[in-house]
Amino acid sequence: MSGSIWLIVTSAVFVGSHFVMSHSLRKNMVRSFGKTGFLGVYSFVSLAAFAVMVYAFIAAPKYSALWLSGDIIWAVSSFITLIAAVLFTGSLIGNPSLPSPASADLAMRMPAGVFKVTRHPMMWSFALWGFAHILIAPRPDVLIFIGSIIFLALAGAKAQESKKAGLMGVEWEMWLRRTSFFPRLTGFARIPLLNWAIGIIVWLIATWAHGYFAVPAAGLFRWFQLS
Numbered sequence: 001m002s003g004s005i006w007l008i009v010t011s012a013v014f015v016g017s018h019f020v021m022s023h024s025l026r027k028n029m030v031r032s033f034g035k036t037g038f039l040g041v042y043s044f045v046s047l048a049a050f051a052v053m054v055y056a057f058i059a060a061p062k063y064s065a066l067w068l069s070g071d072i073i074w075a076v077s078s079f080i081t082l083i084a085a086v087l088f089t090g091s092l093i094g095n096p097s098l099p100s101p102a103s104a105d106l107a108m109r110m111p112a113g114v115f116k117v118t119r120h121p122m123m124w125s126f127a128l129w130g131f132a133h134i135l136i137a138p139r140p141d142v143l144i145f146i147g148s149i150i151f152l153a154l155a156g157a158k159a160q161e162s163k164k165a166g167l168m169g170v171e172w173e174m175w176l177r178r179t180s181f182f183p184r185l186t187g188f189a190r191i192p193l194l195n196w197a198i199g200i201i202v203w204l205i206a207t208w209a210h211g212y213f214a215v216p217a218a219g220l221f222r223w224f225q226l227s
Contacts, residue, residue: 011053081129084124086200088122088125094115103168113195126149134146
């Protein structure tokens with residue numbers, strides 16, 4: 001089996017296992033393992049599938065990029081990853097999409113912060129991160145690997161809405177009416193400065209850490225090196 005085929009197969013397993021465990025097998029798994037056990041099995045299978053996919057990505061042939069990535073593309077992708085960092089860090093608090101006993105109560109509140117942008121800031125952060133990396137490394141192996149992550153993030157977010165509607169009912173319906181699936185640009189102006197500051201710090205740390213993984217410098221560190 002060629003490296004590219006193996007990457008496609010492992011990516012499909014990674015994505016498919018999430019959908020199967022989150023939806024068609026979820027009730028039976030919770031019944032068999034309990035809620036805590038289900039989360040443990042879900043996490044183990046997901047991490048194992050992801051590890052195999054990463055191994056396949058590393059081993060896959062590295063064909064030529066579809067286009068050259070100059071400074072303009074790098075600047076655009078760096079900005080996109082900054083937005084992704086802001087959305088991700090802001091999604092960790094007060095998120096009714098996350099599994100929590102307080103989810104219904106959170107869904108009854110008026111959206112604030114990154115939830116003014118989208119009701120799925122965490123999933124969109126993964127998608128934006130992926131899109132930014134495809135921009136700067138448009139190789140077939142990257143398109144397969146990161147494309148599967150983007151698909152899982154956005155299709156998974158959409159599929160989650162049906163599941164949440166069944167679990168939470170009217171609370172989730174109210175959350176749907178108050179928020180948007182697709183990001184609203186006007187919502188970024190309503191993100192508090194503290195959220196921006198935390199996101200920027202995380203973005204700076206993440207882009208600085210590129211130097212420790214034998215990958216090109218990213219973000220500001222592509223142009224400004226620390227002495």
